[in-house]
Amino acid sequence: MRNSSIILLFLVVGLCCQGCESVPSGCGSSSEKPINVRLSELGITLPEVATPVAAYVNVVESGNLIFVSGQLPKRDGKVIFTGKVGRDIELAEAQKAARLCAINALAAIEAQLGSLEQVNRIVRVEVFVNSSTGFTGQSQVANGASLLLQQVFGDAGRHARMAVGVAELPLNATVEVAMIVEKK
Secondary structure: OHHHHHHHHHHHHHHHHOOOOOOOOOOOOHHHOOHHHHHHHOOOOOOOOOOOOOOOOOEEEEOOEEEEEEEOOEEOOEEOOEOOEOOOEOHHHHHHHHHHHHHHHHHHHHHHHOOHHHEEEEEEEEEEEEEOOOOOOHHHHHHHHHHHHHHHHHHHHOOEEEEEEEOOOHHHEOEEEEEEEEEO
16 A cells, blocks of 8 residues: 555656656756757847957867856846946846846857757856945855756756855946856
8 A cells, every 4th residue: 555655646746747847857847848949938039149348259169168258247238237236236136137147158159059959068157246345145146047057958057156256347247157068
């Protein structure tokens, strides 16, 4: 009787998981869908890749790794989230800024590889937060980028990460995000 109950429980959980976005892969996860479909479901259209603001390139390939330069929260060529988190901008807005930085990084990766389907996994994300004195929620700001990457890539979007507070960022941006990505 006990074994029958356990089997029934697994069957019910399995049926309930169908279509869930927050469950591990293999249980109706979004990772089974093509990336362009997942982006569309999230309401994301990748922008044109931003022109670097100084003497660097957006992406460098070395072996099977892609190094994405720091991306700012730009839309249509303009930084749209500026100022220090904890003084000029609230946490929720800073998370949106980090998400936008990640979207811009995805655009740079797609421009380099031709398709985000060529991404094997997100290896590392580095998030720099323009922080006011005493602000210590950098990891929560970074979640704006991290959660998006997990929504887009499923388990392959789970990554190592650093989130640090800095005194200033280029163009007074609120956040800057850099990535290391493994290609297929």
